Amino acid sequence: MISFFQTHKPAWKTGVIVIAVAVGAAIFVSAASIGTAALYDMSQRDRIMRGVFILQTDVSGLTKEEALRQVHTQVQEALAQELRFRANAQEYLLTPAENYIQADISAAVERAYASGRSSTLIPNTFVRIGMLLHPITLSIPTKVDRGLIERALREKLNGFLVAPQDASLSITVQNATATPTVTIHPERLGHVIDFAPALDMVEAQARTLTFAPIALKESDVTPALRTTTVEQLATQVPDWLSHAPFKLTADAHLWTVSPAMLAGWIEVTSTSQGWALSLSPSRVETTLNGLAKGLFQEPIDGILTLENGKLKDFQAPQEGILLNPIKTIEEIQLGWEKGSSTVSVILDTVTPKIMGADAEQLGIRERLGVGRSNFAGSPTNRRRNIAKGMSLAHGTLVGPDQEFSMLKTLGVIDGAHGWYPELVIKGNKTTPEFGGGLCQVGTTMFRAALNSGFPITERRNHSY
Numbered sequence: 494m495i496s497f498f499q500t501h502k503p504a505w506k507t508g509v510i511v512i513a514v515a516v517g518a519a520i521f522v523s524a525a526s527i528g529t530a531a532l533y534d535m536s537q538r539d540r541i542m543r544g545v546f547i548l549q550t551d552v553s554g555l556t557k558e559e560a561l562r563q564v565h566t567q568v569q570e571a572l573a574q575e576l577r578f579r580a581n582a583q584e585y586l587l588t589p590a591e592n593y594i595q596a597d598i599s600a601a602v603e604r605a606y607a608s609g610r611s612s613t614l615i616p617n618t619f620v621r622i623g624m625l626l627h628p629i630t631l632s633i634p635t636k637v638d639r640g641l642i643e644r645a646l647r648e649k650l651n652g653f654l655v656a657p658q659d660a661s662l663s664i665t666v667q668n669a670t671a672t673p674t675v676t677i678h679p680e681r682l683g684h685v686i687d688f689a690p691a692l693d694m695v696e697a698q699a700r701t702l703t704f705a706p707i708a709l710k711e712s713d714v715t716p717a718l719r720t721t722t723v724e725q726l727a728t729q730v731p732d733w734l735s736h737a738p739f740k741l742t743a744d745a746h747l748w749t750v751s752p753a754m755l756a757g758w759i760e761v762t763s764t765s766q767g768w769a770l771s772l773s774p775s776r777v778e779t780t781l782n783g784l785a786k787g788l789f790q791e792p793i794d795g796i797l798t799l800e801n802g803k804l805k806d807f808q809a810p811q812e813g814i815l816l817n818p819i820k821t822i823e824e825i826q827l828g829w830e831k832g833s834s835t836v837s838v839i840l841d842t843v844t845p846k847i848m849g850a851d852a853e854q855l856g857i858r859e860r861l862g863v864g865r866s867n868f869a870g871s872p873t874n875r876r877r878n879i880a881k882g883m884s885l886a887h888g889t890l891v892g893p894d895q896e897f898s899m900l901k902t903l904g905v906i907d908g909a910h911g912w913y914p915e916l917v918i919k920g921n922k923t924t925p926e927f928g929g930g931l932c933q934v935g936t937t938m939f940r941a942a943l944n945s946g947f948p949i950t951e952r953r954n955h956s957y
Contacts, residue, residue, distance in 0.1 A: 542609035542672050544624030547601050547631050548702060568633065569597045576695060578646060580686060584869045593642050594699050597634040605631055635699040639692045639957060643923045644916055645873065646688065646709075656925070657683025659718035662727055664756035666734065673734055673756060675727045682931045683714035689921060694936040714820055718761060722768050729770055733759055736763065736829045741781070741821075743838035748784050752829035774818035775909050781816055781838065790814050795890040810845035817841045864941030874913035875930035877917035881911060882934035896950060897942075899935050906931070918955045 541560060543553045550558040550567050562808030582919060587593060608629060609621045647654065658681035665674040687710040694707045737752040757780070760773045819947030820839040829838040868879060882903055891897045904914050906928035915929025932955065939952060 510611060539649060541602075541605050542621055542624060544621070544626075544628040545608050545631065546603045546628055547808050548633060551628075552605050553601070553628075553897065557602050557606055558606060561598060564598050564602065564633070566714075568702060569840075570600055571704075572596065572854060574704050576642070576704060577706040578691060578699050579706055580650065580711055581617075581653050584706065586645060587642065590704060593645075593695075595636045595638075596699075596702070597636075601633040602638070621893030629666055632700050633702065635696075635702075637692070637699050640916070640918065641870075642692060642695060642921065643688045646686075647916065648872070650686065653683070653684070654682045654686060657681065657685075657714040658715040659716045659761075660723045661761060662723050662730075662759075664730055664734075664759055666753040666756045668947050673730055673752070675730050677720060677723050677727065679720045680716040680718060681737055683716070684711065686711055703767050704928050716761070718768060726768065726770050728729055730756075730759065733770060738893065739825075739828065739833075740835040741825075741838050742835055743785065743840060744788060746833075748781075754780065766957055769908045772822045774822060775907070777822060778816055779817040779909060781818075781821075787818075788814070789840075792845045794845045794888075812845065812898050813843035815843055862941055864939065866933055866935045866937045866940065868930070871930060871933075872915065874915040875933075877913045878915060878928050878930040879933050881897045882928075886934065886938060899938055903928075903931065903934075920956055 540554050540556055541552050547560070547564050548567060550560075550564050552563065555563065567824050569591075572591035572594060573589050578585045578587070578594060608631075609617055609624060611617070611620070650748055657917040660680040661678045663676045663678065665676070669672075674772040689711050691707050698704050698707075708952070724956055733754045734755060737755040740748050741748045743749060758772045758776045759770055760776070761768055762771045762773075766772075790813050795810045803944070817839040821836075824839055825836050871879070885904070886899070886902055889897070889902060899919075904910065908914075912927040913929075914925045914927055917926045917929045918922050918932070919926070939949070942949060
């Protein structure tokens with residue numbers, strides 16, 4: 494059409510006409526595109542746009558309910574598989590995978606439905622065209638129970654995993670004049686598995702719901718304390734035993750520490766200067782608790798019993814008197830330096846949480862809140878620790894303007910105080926320690942406090 498213009502007319506008119514034609518064509522095309530896009534938008538109003546996959550399932554043109562059903566079938570088939578691990582030249586299976594992995598299908602479907610609907614009509618049109626030319630594949634958000642997988646694997650590998658054991662010594666004294674017998678117990682090499690890389694791989698596989706065998710990272714662990722070090726320290730034992738006999742006194746009580754008793758307190762510990770002989774606080778405490786029965790008294794906190802919303806029973810609090818083993822050891826060693834034959838045992842007076850309060854004055858009238866949690870499937874030691882933790886927390890009174898501390902309520906957590914070894918999350922590892930499972934008690938207590946409307950002053954969650 495442009496060739497029909499006369500050549501003697503100014504060139505700028507031709508240019509204007511050309512531009513006008515181009516703009517007109519663009520307006521026409523845009524109007525047509527907007528109309529088509531609007532019709533397409535209306536036709537897909539309740540459906541997922543074309544060109545959308547959730548994993549291997551094409552959800553194009555489906556309603557949310559239809560997509561949920563189809564994707565659910567695919568997820569069920571995937572999670573019916575087993576998780577496979579290899580270690581010690583063997584394969585260990587955890588089945589089915591759905592026991593350890595949760596898939597949020599609804600979130601994936603919502604994201605699929607939102608694809609191509611994130612902006613206004615015209616930008617969405619380009620996005621939708623792109624989806625038609627290059628379909629998008631969405632993953633399903635998943636949550637992997639790392640702790641449960643590790644516990645299950647540890648149970649299966651129980652005879653294969655060996656914790657490293659430091660070298661140690663034991664001392665036997667027949668009588669005051671006999672030469673002590675020092676027995677060296679050699680260290681034991683450990684064989685452990687770093688579960689973190691395998692659990693990371695499970696999470697990666699869960700994102701695609703495609704599971705393949707995972708190799709567990711095995712390694713030998715050399716103990717920190719070796720036999721040669723203990724043998725060197727054993728030469729110091731006679732010097733330590735030369736301090737006995739000496740006497741301990743507390744509240745008009747007097748006990749004689751014989752060489753044999755002192756020998757049972759000596760152990761090897763790590764210090765800032767290296768390994769050294771020392772007195773064991775736990776052994777000192779165990780011995781003196783046996784000798785001074787009736788002298789030491791655990792504090793008794795106020796305890797109440799509610800029945801049908803009314804106060805049924807109340808136990809008044811009592812102060813406690815407890816041995817301070819660490820300060821007592823310091824006092825013993827100071828006495829040795831001074832040449833004293835009698836050393837004072839250090840006692841602590843422990844005040845209960847609530848003193849002299851009358852139950853009725855507390856104004857207890859109703860239940861404020863409840864916390865619940867489920868520990869089904871927990872191993873025996875974990876259940877024991879949970880039961881002990883609950884019994885210690887049960888009936889605790891918190892007075893006006895007082896702060897409740899779960900750690901203070903539980904007290905010292907070790908074998909001497911009746912706790913059992915079980916898995917705990919520490920840093921970026923899961924390792925056996927006394928009191929494993931108390932996180933369950935802490936979580937339940939936190940929920941109860943939160944549901945009751947109390948301010949939470951401090952709470953520490955697991956590192957993973």
